[in-house]
Amino acid sequence: MLKISTKSQYGLRAMVCLAKSKDKICSLRSISEKEDIPFDYLEKIISRLEKANLVKAKKGIQGGYFLAQKSTEIKVGKIIRVLEGKMSLVKCIGEKEKHLCPREKRCVTKNFWEKIQDTLNTALDSLTLDDLILPKNILETRYKTKK
């Protein structure tokens, strides 16, 4: 059905939430409540984001998470790719030098899928977290021009 996982959707919302809080540290509990994300699940999600160096944590009481980089420097595509795992629409592309499919040479569709994949990645990378917290009309024009 070609769905973006809730993991990515939740993760992106959590990141936007952090971006909106600027430098103020946010506990998972507060994000979970503000964004209606199951707390336990959010823990798993944020842990992947942390390992990918997109957020940093402060432990202990009054602790929480904050962005590891400026919101203008975090492309949405980065977030999605981290959470979605290796994101190749079809298994025969992506792994650069590995020829996974014996039909590769004579396959007319491989080339097509590569184009689609590329288009998708470009679209996801065309906006940063910062763009998402701007008013809607600004988003529109940025998306158009950056592409």
Next chain:
Amino acid sequence: MLKISTKSQYGLRAMVCLAKSKDKICSLRSISEKEDIPFDYLEKIISRLEKANLVKAKKGIQGGYFLAQKSTEIKVGKIIRVLEGKMSLVKCIGEKEKHLCPREKRCVTKNFWEKIQDTLNTALDSLTLDDLILPKNILETRYKTKK
């Protein structure tokens, strides 16, 4: 992991196979062999394509399938959407007037996902079956200009 199902991949290859055969009727057996697609599975796939009026069948010996329209008139996106089922990347978009998510109004990411969805659909619709059977370099330029 955001994968296009093998159903769509197989289905597209089968359609390309039919496009290449022009008006010559093709049995599933022959397509299955040429394209290395499990025969039984291919039956299910072609059945969906037939119900969607993308191919027509002739029963009995010497029977088979052929395109229901000209290959220049069948957009790849149509094929993929038929096989992939309703293709909305996130569940809260797509159903036009149904407001599925209580957070809809204040959700900053909904708008973003709609853009991505739109970009993807446009990309898939930018080429027809006929484009896919042309030499690679022609494909490149068509894809670029049509987008």
Next chain:
DNA sequence: CTAAAACCGACTGATATAGTCGGTTTTTAT
């Protein structure tokens, strides 16, 4: 009449998703 084809519905095994749960460690406020 028979073989080759389309057609159909039920079944299955594997994998991924979307969580949940129980517990440990770290830190700060009192």
Next chain:
DNA sequence: ATAAAAACCGACTATATCAGTCGGTTTTAG
């Protein structure tokens, strides 16, 4: 010092979808 609030971690589960198989029926050309 200690209790509470937070991050951190690994194991577990239920559900759904995918990818494919199987057994059988119907149609039609030769």
